[in-house]
Amino acid sequence: DVMEGVHPKMIVGTGTDVIAGEHGIVTAGGFDSHIHLICPQQAYESIAAGITTYLAGGTGPSTGTNATTCTPGKWHMKQMLQAVDAL
Numbered sequence: 001d002v003m004e005g006v007h008p009k010m011i012v013g014t015g016t017d018v019i020a021g022e023h024g025i026v027t028a029g030g031f032d033s034h035i036h037l038i039c040p041q042q043a044y045e046s047i048a049a050g051i052t053t054y055l056a057g058g059t060g061p062s063t064g065t066n067a068t069t070c071t072p073g074k075w076h077m078k079q080m081l082q083a084v085d086a087l
Helices: 041-048 074-083
Strands: 030-036 051-057
Touching: 030 041, 041 051, 051 074
Parallel strands: 030 051
Antiparallel strands: none
């Protein structure tokens, strides 16, 4: 049986490992839950170190976001997500 949404050209080889992901959140690689988005180069350095997922925020050098990585409001959140689309 093939699960819905699985691409027919998906490559499964000798290095493929099957895991059970029921009732969980599955991510590949490492997860950094406190990242300051200060330069695009961070993405490339992180990938090289095995980090594949960021949880980030903040709107810049304002007092409300210094070292907290909190993003105030949905407009700022949208801008942050659009900014990393190309990475």
